[in-house]
Amino acid sequence: MIKTTQIPLLKQLKASKPSATLAINERSAQLISEGKKVYRFGFGQSPFPVPEVIVDALRKNAHHKDYLPGYGLPALRTAVAEHAQRTLGISADAEQVMIGPGSKELIYQTQMALNADLLLPSPSWVSYEPQANLVNKKIHWIDTKETNGWRITAESLQAACNKSETEYKILILNYPNNPSGTTYTEEMLQSLVNVLRTNNVIVIADEIYGEVHHEGKHVTLSKFYPEGTIVSAGLSKWAGAGGWRLGTFIFPKELDGLKKGIRVIGSETFSTVSAPIQYAAVTAFSPSQEITDYISNSRKVLKWIGNYMHQSLAEMNIHCPKPEGGFYLFPNFEHYRTQLNKKGINTSAELCKELLENTGVAVLPGSPFGRPETEFTARLAYVDFDGSQLLQVIAENENLDELSIDEHCPNIAGAMKELGRWVNTLT
Numbered sequence: 001m002i003k004t005t006q007i008p009l010l011k012q013l014k015a016s017k018p019s020a021t022l023a024i025n026e027r028s029a030q031l032i033s034e035g036k037k038v039y040r041f042g043f044g045q046s047p048f049p050v051p052e053v054i055v056d057a058l059r060k061n062a063h064h065k066d067y068l069p070g071y072g073l074p075a076l077r078t079a080v081a082e083h084a085q086r087t088l089g090i091s092a093d094a095e096q097v098m099i100g101p102g103s104k105e106l107i108y109q110t111q112m113a114l115n116a117d118l119l120l121p122s123p124s125w126v127s128y129e130p131q132a133n134l135v136n137k138k139i140h141w142i143d144t145k146e147t148n149g150w151r152i153t154a155e156s157l158q159a160a161c162n163k164s165e166t167e168y169k170i171l172i173l174n175y176p177n178n179p180s181g182t183t184y185t186e187e188m189l190q191s192l193v194n195v196l197r198t199n200n201v202i203v204i205a206d207e208i209y210g211e212v213h214h215e216g217k218h219v220t221l222s223k224f225y226p227e228g229t230i231v232s233a234g235l236s237k238w239a240g241a242g243g244w245r246l247g248t249f250i251f252p253k254e255l256d257g258l259k260k261g262i263r264v265i266g267s268e269t270f271s272t273v274s275a276p277i278q279y280a281a282v283t284a285f286s287p288s289q290e291i292t293d294y295i296s297n298s299r300k301v302l303k304w305i306g307n308y309m310h311q312s313l314a315e316m317n318i319h320c321p322k323p324e325g326g327f328y329l330f331p332n333f334e335h336y337r338t339q340l341n342k343k344g345i346n347t348s349a350e351l352c353k354e355l356l357e358n359t360g361v362a363v364l365p366g367s368p369f370g371r372p373e374t375e376f377t378a379r380l381a382y383v384d385f386d387g388s389q390l391l392q393v394i395a396e397n398e399n400l401d402e403l404s405i406d407e408h409c410p411n412i413a414g415a416m417k418e419l420g421r422w423v424n425t426l427t
Contacts, residue, residue, distance in 0.1 A: 048387035061279035072099025103247030123369035175324025179379035211238035
């Protein structure tokens with residue numbers, strides 16, 4: 001009989017844990033099934049519906065059943081390239097585009113393909129580090145500061161490069177950022193370019209939240225470092241289509257060899273992305289007034305709620321940078337360290353467990369994002385509201401500041417009240 005207690009897993013798997021974001025979502029669902037009130041700020045899923053024009057395109061293309069080309073449907077690759085030209089102002093053609101089953105998979109396969117150390121800002125999205133561990137890649141964390149919006153600088157980037165012994169490096173730069181909600185200006189991006197060039201850094205610019213920059217002013221690094229930047233995006237965040245699993249990469253022509261290498265890996269793993277999804281995505285990346293209005297209104301809603309959350313937390317002496325894009329905050333509970341330590345709470349994981357059990361507020365600890373375990377930071381995804389309803393409201397009343405958070409976002413308001421009640425027990 002096979003010894004089921006001694007299955008020989010790879011050592012990388014033994015040291016890895018399931019994604020923290022998926023784990024908190026499952027735990028929240030469990031508590032809700034037990035009848036407990038949970039404010040679901042742990043899982044970063046867009047609260048908005050997929051635009052109806054894209055859903056209708058999926059219906060019309062559901063009959064497609066054949067395998068598509070490995071790099072992606074030609075019409076979709078053209079649409080993605082033209083969309084990048086319109087929205088990012090970069091030169092791109094269909095041959096530079098690759099379609100994958102979510103940008104997460106494409107990022108992982110890039111890490112697998114490149115013989116290079118990984119440079120990661122601290123904090124970074126929870127899956128970058130485990131992906132690197134799975135392919136035995138050395139990681140060098142880049143120091144950041146809360147006072148600087150958790151952004152990297154040329155100096156901190158160079159310091160991380162100095163620690164690497166590989167000729168080439170990979171930097172995954174995600175902005176607007178998950179978990180902090182902050183982003184980079186043109187000047188900030190330009191200040192990094194000399195360090196990137198002189199250190200042979202290939203950048204995966206994870207710009208999945210670019211379309212939901214709250215002011216609609218996202219700038220791609222590719223404009224300033226075109227030869228070394230892969231632009232990563234997809235449908236999950238701006239189109240509310242996370243479960244559709246469609247990601248896009250735009251490679252510079254200088255990295256065509258890397259693109260081909262990643263495709264070799266794809267041909268032996270996922271083969272190709274679902275045909276109906278790819279056909280429908282052509283509509284998503286094509287010019288449309290309906291989609292333009294949808295994105296514009298989504299930005300307004302996210303800015304409104306983000307500002308409310310930021311101000312509410314500040315009033316409780318829970319500090320974090322003001323959000324500039326996406327739907328995240330990275331609050332710091334350091335003000336209450338003494339009180340938390342007295343309660344036996346010494347890590348961000350213990351803090352988040354306390355919050356979930358005593359307030360129903362589900363957030364993620366800062367440690368899976370690359371922060372020290374004893375730092376009292378957490379990632380809050382302010383997505384627990386009815387996105388469909390708010391898009392309808394904003395279509396009828398453009399001035400969101402005149403509306404009531406309590407009325408239109410009861411879970412957002414309720415969570416802040418519960419958090420305020422809990423803070424009062426600490427003082």
